[in-house]
Amino acid sequence: MILVNGAVSDSIPVNDRGLAYGDGVFRTLRAHGGRPLSWPYQYPKLEHDCSALGIPCPPAALLRTEITRVAEGEPECAVKIVVTRGPGQRGYAPPRESQPSRIVMSAPIPAYPDDYAKSGIKATLCSLRLGFQPRLAGIKHLNRLENVLARWEWRDSSVAEGLLLDAEDNVVGGTMTNLFICTNETLATPDLARCGVAGATRDRVLACAAARHIPCRVSSLPLTEVMRADEIFLVNSLIGVWQIRELADRTWAPGTMTQRIRYWLDEESD
Amino acid sequence: MILVNGAVSDSIPVNDRGLAYGDGVFRTLRAHGGRPLSWPYQYPKLEHDCSALGIPCPPAALLRTEITRVAEGEPECAVKIVVTRGPGQRGYAPPRESQPSRIVMSAPIPAYPDDYAKSGIKATLCSLRLGFQPRLAGIKHLNRLENVLARWEWRDSSVAEGLLLDAEDNVVGGTMTNLFICTNETLATPDLARCGVAGATRDRVLACAAARHIPCRVSSLPLTEVMRADEIFLVNSLIGVWQIRELADRTWAPGTMTQRIRYWLDEESD
Numbered sequence: 001m002i003l004v005n006g007a008v009s010d011s012i013p014v015n016d017r018g019l020a021y022g023d024g025v026f027r028t029l030r031a032h033g034g035r036p037l038s039w040p041y042q043y044p045k046l047e048h049d050c051s052a053l054g055i056p057c058p059p060a061a062l063l064r065t066e067i068t069r070v071a072e073g074e075p076e077c078a079v080k081i082v083v084t085r086g087p088g089q090r091g092y093a094p095p096r097e098s099q100p101s102r103i104v105m106s107a108p109i110p111a112y113p114d115d116y117a118k119s120g121i122k123a124t125l126c127s128l129r130l131g132f133q134p135r136l137a138g139i140k141h142l143n144r145l146e147n148v149l150a151r152w153e154w155r156d157s158s159v160a161e162g163l164l165l166d167a168e169d170n171v172v173g174g175t176m177t178n179l180f181i182c183t184n185e186t187l188a189t190p191d192l193a194r195c196g197v198a199g200a201t202r203d204r205v206l207a208c209a210a211a212r213h214i215p216c217r218v219s220s221l222p223l224t225e226v227m228r229a230d231e232i233f234l235v236n237s238l239i240g241v242w243q244i245r246e247l248a249d250r251t252w253a254p255g256t257m258t259q260r261i262r263y264w265l266d267e268e269s270d
Numbered sequence: 271m272i273l274v275n276g277a278v279s280d281s282i283p284v285n286d287r288g289l290a291y292g293d294g295v296f297r298t299l300r301a302h303g304g305r306p307l308s309w310p311y312q313y314p315k316l317e318h319d320c321s322a323l324g325i326p327c328p329p330a331a332l333l334r335t336e337i338t339r340v341a342e343g344e345p346e347c348a349v350k351i352v353v354t355r356g357p358g359q360r361g362y363a364p365p366r367e368s369q370p371s372r373i374v375m376s377a378p379i380p381a382y383p384d385d386y387a388k389s390g391i392k393a394t395l396c397s398l399r400l401g402f403q404p405r406l407a408g409i410k411h412l413n414r415l416e417n418v419l420a421r422w423e424w425r426d427s428s429v430a431e432g433l434l435l436d437a438e439d440n441v442v443g444g445t446m447t448n449l450f451i452c453t454n455e456t457l458a459t460p461d462l463a464r465c466g467v468a469g470a471t472r473d474r475v476l477a478c479a480a481a482r483h484i485p486c487r488v489s490s491l492p493l494t495e496v497m498r499a500d501e502i503f504l505v506n507s508l509i510g511v512w513q514i515r516e517l518a519d520r521t522w523a524p525g526t527m528t529q530r531i532r533y534w535l536d537e538e539s540d
Contacts, residue, residue: 004284014375015280092414093422132402142289
């Protein structure tokens with residue numbers, strides 16, 4: 001089911017600035033029995049991203065009601081929320097009083113092979129390098145052509161995710177995931193001040209590590225450092241946690257830190 | 271009037287990748303009596319941009335017919351063409367067989383004050399710096415949040431356009447225009463290999479200068495060089511040619527090169 005501004009619909013006006021300029025933000029999350037998981041992480045991120053673009057954020061209660069409507073009757077499903085600046089006239093200048101468009105839709109959870117979570121995945125290094133744009137970095141906005149072009153680089157279905165580097169050979173994340181490495185029982189994840197998307201599950205991992213006194217550094221992560229790590233794992237709200245089993249010329253055995261993080265996230269999932 | 275895939279409509283499906291990811295391209299042009307101006311420049315640009323993103327480009331004849339339909343009966347109007355990768359399922363991976371969406375719509379020509387063309391405009395320097403992304407540079411794609419944020423920087427209606435710099439202090443263009451400078455009877459325009467949008471009117475100016483043996487350099491243009499120029503002018507298909515009269519702490523008198531370029535473009539407009 002799709003709700004557009006609260007009404008069942010499967011279309012939006014052509015003059016919506018979300019289409020014209022990618023002028024909006026989105027989030028993807030899991031819902032169990034109509035209840036959005038990790039909502040205390042998801043909504044603040046949506047609110048932050050709307051605010052960064054100057055788009056009024058729909059109230060949390062309204063979105064929760066709409067999530068329940070689109071997800072009702074499904075034991076579990078994926079929910080996508082899109083908030084755009086709404087309709088606009090020709091030209092880049094945002095309207096003085098924008099009337100945001102709100103889209104809430106449900107879809108089946110993607111059917112990933114079980115062994116992705118159990119034994120890890122094969123990943124590839126994308127050749128596309130993410131551009132630096134501090135004004136948009138971290139925001140889950142609708143300008144996602146870099147992700148589309150990166151995802152298009154491989155067709156090999158044995159490759160589950162592609163890693164993206166910036167122009168200075170730092171790893172930023174996957175095309176649809178955030179990345180963590182573990183070296184000597186210490187975590188690290190890329191700083192997203194210049195590019196990349198800050199997912200809600202990344203925040204959950206950071207909170208979970210902090211609560212358990214596991215040090216986690218947030219900084220630039222050169223590819224050389226990532227390749228030397230004891231474990232590398234990728235996270236997002238739909239996949240949960242995937243360890244990387246194979247990347248470039250290296251392989252990794254299942255690691256205990258990845259297992260612990262997955263266990264803790266599952267435990268705290270609400 | 272708006273045509274979506276040839277049918278009168280004012281909406282597109284929510285699952286269109288143009289909305290989800292800005293996965294598409296567009297062009298804006300003038301039509302006189304239903305006839306698109308500078309079509310021999312516009313269509314190849316659309317074709318090039320579609321090709322750069324791997325989107326099948328609608329045939330020229332089909333688009334011309336649709337432009338005539340939306341612009342019919344109007345002495346003059348603006349026409350916007352949007353081509354997206356079309357509907358898609360969840361996820362960045364483009365569908366194996368994409369069915370592009372084609373939107374052709376008309377609007378009144380924006381009512382700019384007459385003296386913009388006659389006496390020049392006041393411009394501002396935007397603080398947002400364009401990010402480098404060689405894979406998308408030059409393409410008029412739907413990921414336009416940088417332009418939206420830059421255009422949002424000023425509300426002063428006496429300022430007609432904002433200039434965008436890259437991270438290395440080069441001028442790349444205006445938020446909606448391409449830029450040329452003239453120094454000692456020689457033109458120069460920013461190279462757009464790392465960021466910026468290559469408009470059809472920029473190509474027309476380059477062709478027009480070449481035909482008249484006026485040298486035109488295409489290269490990085492540091493702000494310091496732009497500020498020292500004898501003339502600076504901005505171009506796009508809707509505004510034509512605007513000279514900059516005032517920028518930062520400098521003013522310029524109307525210049526002869528800008529007038530000649532405007533005259534030639536008008537003369538060759540078809």
